[in-house]
Amino acid sequence: MVNRTHREVRLAARPTGPVTDDLFEIVEVPVPEPGPGQVLVRNTHMGVAAVMRTLMDETTDVPMPSFEIGAPLHGPAIGEVVAAPGTGLAPGDLVEHRLGWREYALVGADAAHRLEPGLMSDPAAYLSQGPTALMGIERGAEVRPGDTVFVTGAAGGVGSLAGQIARQFGAVRVIGSTGSRQKADRLVKELGYDAVVVRGAGPIEDQLREAAPDGVDAVFDNVGGEQLVAALAVANRGARIALVGALASQLSADGTAAARTELDTLSLLSRGITLRGIALYDHLDLIPQWNRRFAEGLRAGTLTFPHSRLHGVEQAPRALRELTEGRHLGAVLVEL
Structure with missing residues (x-):
């Protein structure tokens, strides 16, 4: 009734x-x-x-x-x-x-x-939010076997899946960022992240260099701002950067100041770094693909x-x- x-x-x-x-x-x-x-x-x-x-x-x-x-x-x-x-x-x-x-x-x-x-x-x-995570890992950052991957906003609905998917695509080291030590510990213990940088625990770039001494090959960026700048500074030659979200501006008090990110374009050119803005509405075919992949992973225990x-x-x-x-x-x- x-x-x-x-x-x-x-x-x-x-x-x-x-x-x-x-x-x-x-x-x-x-x-x-x-x-x-x-x-x-x-x-x-x-x-x-x-x-x-x-x-x-x-x-x-x-x-x-x-x-x-x-x-x-x-x-x-x-x-x-x-x-x-x-x-x-x-x-x-x-x-x-x-x-x-x-x-x-x-x-x-x-x-x-x-x-x-x-x-x-x-x-x-x-x-x-797995379709967005899959999109950013597969089509945005083009994660490959052997990559070191940095996922910003790793504790959110997208980031908590992006790290798992990066591993399935062959990443050998997965680094995340989050806003608290408690979440950082959970990302390592429960979701398989190798290291996590914590917002407010010191300069992001310094933390990232320590977590990725050999640089990063692929970046899944949910945040922008200081975290994107740090990722670009530590990126290896030929690195692929997927711009998937802008949490620094979406969750800021005024929604504007945190959105500005200065780029050293000469450095990007000389290192052959790719930045790609990517949104799910251009990749809707991934939704049924993700549903099947997720269902299989949940049953097998390879995804959470x-x-x-x-x-x-x-x-x-x-x-x-x-x-x-x-x-x-x-x-x-x-x-x-």
Whole structure:
């Protein structure tokens, strides 16, 4: 039986600094009725990501629509089809879509992607940020056997998988960066990182040179700023640098100052270093590839899915706030 009402999380105000709970409101609204070609989905899980803080601003450089004040936020979610008149979907199908932050979603049939039944033992694994991690390692940094790889933002939802994938592509030494010694210890003990540099524990470049005395061959950069500058300074001739994220600006108070990175272009030219900005919307073919790879890796124990899970749609604002505060290791999900 379908509920008559459900809850959704709306943006109440634009932030002027960090994420706070008063920027959101939780509203009870009628469950929508699907028309022909529409799919009503009961959401079961949703994910939050650092880019959502950027999308809370009225204008951004991100090629995604900003959230609107008074409207529900949006983001990746999975759920069960309740009704889908005139479509190829049936009640009970598990689908993925982009209308999270609500308990029920009304989605166009072309925007609800059916997931393979039984592929993942835990459906929440479909919300991993593995496709981005795979993209950056394989197509961005082009990691090769024998490489020393540096992953910035290694404790996040992307970085916690990127290090594991780099190892699968033959990296012999994997170095990460994070914001606390506790997370650094977990990255080494639980996720197979060989060394981790810690933001605030001294100059990043000095730490990286100590961790990679022979230089780095490939960089998966989630952060930018000082960490990218350090990576470029330590990069070997012919190194490949994948620019995948910009957490230094996305999670800064003003979103601007930390984004500026000075480059010594002559040094890059003379060492034949490649910088490649790369985004998942240009590599969507990797999503089904990743799902199969991830499912096999989870079953075999060759991959793990570090994540935190909060319960209830009312916890979604807290989930995003805690993610931006660096409270968790791995992905941050909400079970609805």
